[in-house]
Amino acid sequence: MEQWKKNLAVLWVGQFLVMGGMTMIIPFMSLYLQSPGIGLTDPDEIATWAGLIFAGNFVTAFLFQPLWGKLSDRYGRKVMLLRSGFGMAIVIVLMGFATSPWHLLVLRMINGTISGFNPAAISLVSATTPKDRTGFAMGTLQSGGIAGTMLGPLLGGLLADGIGFRPIFYLTGSLLFMASLLALLIVKESFDHKMAATRPNASVLEGFRQLGRIPQLTSLFAVTFLIQFAMVGPMPLLPLYVQQLHGSNENIAFWAGLVSAAAGMSNMFASPMLGRLSDRIGQERILAVSLIGAALMFVPQAVATSVWQLLLFRFLQGVFLGGLIPSVNALIRKFTPDGMEGRAYSFNTSTLSLGNMFGPLVGGVISGWIGIGGVFLVSSALFLVNAVWVRHTLAGKNRAAKSR
Structure with missing residues (x-):
C-alpha cells in the first residue's frame, strides 16, 4: 500500500x-x-x-x-x-x-x-x-x-x-x-526541518494577519463557521420542533435522535464520493453547488408539516454538506502559502469551534423572535450570501491566474 x-x-x-x-x-x-x-x-x-x-x-x-x-x-x-x-x-x-x-x-x-x-x-x-x-x-x-x-x-x-x-x-x-x-x-511525513527553520518565525497574530490578507482563505474560513453555526444552531431546538410536528409525546426522543443523525448519515457516505468527484471537476464547483444545495434544503425544513418531511430534507441536506468540508480543506491547501499550512488549518478549526459556541446561542435567540422555522430560514440566507462571496473571491483568483 x-x-x-x-x-x-x-x-x-x-x-x-x-x-x-x-x-x-x-x-x-x-x-x-x-x-x-x-x-x-x-x-x-x-x-x-x-x-x-x-x-x-x-x-x-x-x-x-x-x-x-x-x-x-x-x-x-x-x-x-x-x-x-x-x-x-x-x-x-x-x-x-x-x-x-x-x-x-x-x-x-x-x-x-x-x-x-x-x-x-x-x-x-x-x-x-x-x-x-x-x-x-x-x-x-x-x-x-x-x-x-x-x-x-x-x-x-x-x-x-x-x-x-x-x-x-x-x-x-x-x-x-x-x-x-x-x-x-x-x-510518515517528509518534513524539511532545515527549510522550516529558515522561514520567518512570525507570531500567531502576525500569521493571522498574513492569512487574512488572502480573500480566498477568509471566505473559506467563513464557510467552516457557517457549517457549524447552521447545523449546531437548531440542534437544541430539534426535540421541540419534532414534538410540534409529531403532535404527541410518544417516542419523541427516538424521532429527535433520528432527525439529528439524518444529515450526518448521508454526509458520511457522500463525503468520499464528492471528494473523488471534486478531483475530476474541481473543488470550486463542488463547493458552489454544495453551498447552494444546502441553503435550499433549509427552506423545506422551515415549513415541514410532518416529522417524515423534516427527516427527508435533513438527509438530503447531509449530501450537500458532505461536499463542503472536503472542498474547503482542499482549497485551503491550494491558497495557503507554503510553510503556513498548519496555521491555516488551525485557524479553520478555531472558526469551527466558534460556530459550535455561537450556533446554539444565536439559534435560541432567533427562535424566540421568529420561531424555530425562522432559524432554518436565517441559516439558508447566510449560506446563500456565503455562496456569492465564495464565488466572487475564487472566481477573482482564477481570472487573475488566467490573465497572467
Whole structure:
C-alpha cells in the first residue's frame, strides 16, 4: 500500500476515535454529575454545570488552535498530532476519576487546550497525498470524523447503561492512546526541518494577519463557521420542533435522535464520493453547488408539516454538506502559502469551534423572535450570501491566474 494511503487509513481511525470520544459523553453528562462520585442534586445546578462543561472544551480550543498550528509549521505535523492524541488520551482517562464538577470543567478546558488532532491530521494528509487525489483523501478523512460524531452519543448511551459512566472514560482514553500509538508507528511525513527553520518565525497574530490578507482563505474560513453555526444552531431546538410536528409525546426522543443523525448519515457516505468527484471537476464547483444545495434544503425544513418531511430534507441536506468540508480543506491547501499550512488549518478549526459556541446561542435567540422555522430560514440566507462571496473571491483568483 502506498504511504499516503496508510496515512489516510490510520488517521481515519484517529478522527473517528477523537470525534467519538468528544461526543460520547453528551448523552450522560447530566447523569454523571448526579452519580454518587460527584453527587449534584439540584436540577438547575446540574443543567448549568453540564452546559459549562460542554462549552469549556470549545472555548479553549478556539483560543489555542492557532498556537499549535504555528508550531506544526515549525516542527512538523506528526509531532503535533502525537502531542494532541496522547495528551487527550490521558485527559479523558482522568475525567473518569473526577469527584466534582470543577474537575470535569478544568479537564474539559485542558482537553480543548491540547486538542489539535484534527487540523494536524488534515494538514498531514494534504501534504502527503498526491494533488490529484486530495479531494478524495479529504472526503474520506471527513467521513471518519462524521462517523465518530454520529456514533459517539449512541455508543455513549449504550455503554453508560451497560458498564457505567466512569469506565467509558477509561475505554475511550485507551482507544485514543492506541490510535496515537498506531500513528506513531505507521504514519510518515517528509518534513524539511532545515527549510522550516529558515522561514520567518512570525507570531500567531502576525500569521493571522498574513492569512487574512488572502480573500480566498477568509471566505473559506467563513464557510467552516457557517457549517457549524447552521447545523449546531437548531440542534437544541430539534426535540421541540419534532414534538410540534409529531403532535404527541410518544417516542419523541427516538424521532429527535433520528432527525439529528439524518444529515450526518448521508454526509458520511457522500463525503468520499464528492471528494473523488471534486478531483475530476474541481473543488470550486463542488463547493458552489454544495453551498447552494444546502441553503435550499433549509427552506423545506422551515415549513415541514410532518416529522417524515423534516427527516427527508435533513438527509438530503447531509449530501450537500458532505461536499463542503472536503472542498474547503482542499482549497485551503491550494491558497495557503507554503510553510503556513498548519496555521491555516488551525485557524479553520478555531472558526469551527466558534460556530459550535455561537450556533446554539444565536439559534435560541432567533427562535424566540421568529420561531424555530425562522432559524432554518436565517441559516439558508447566510449560506446563500456565503455562496456569492465564495464565488466572487475564487472566481477573482482564477481570472487573475488566467490573465497572467
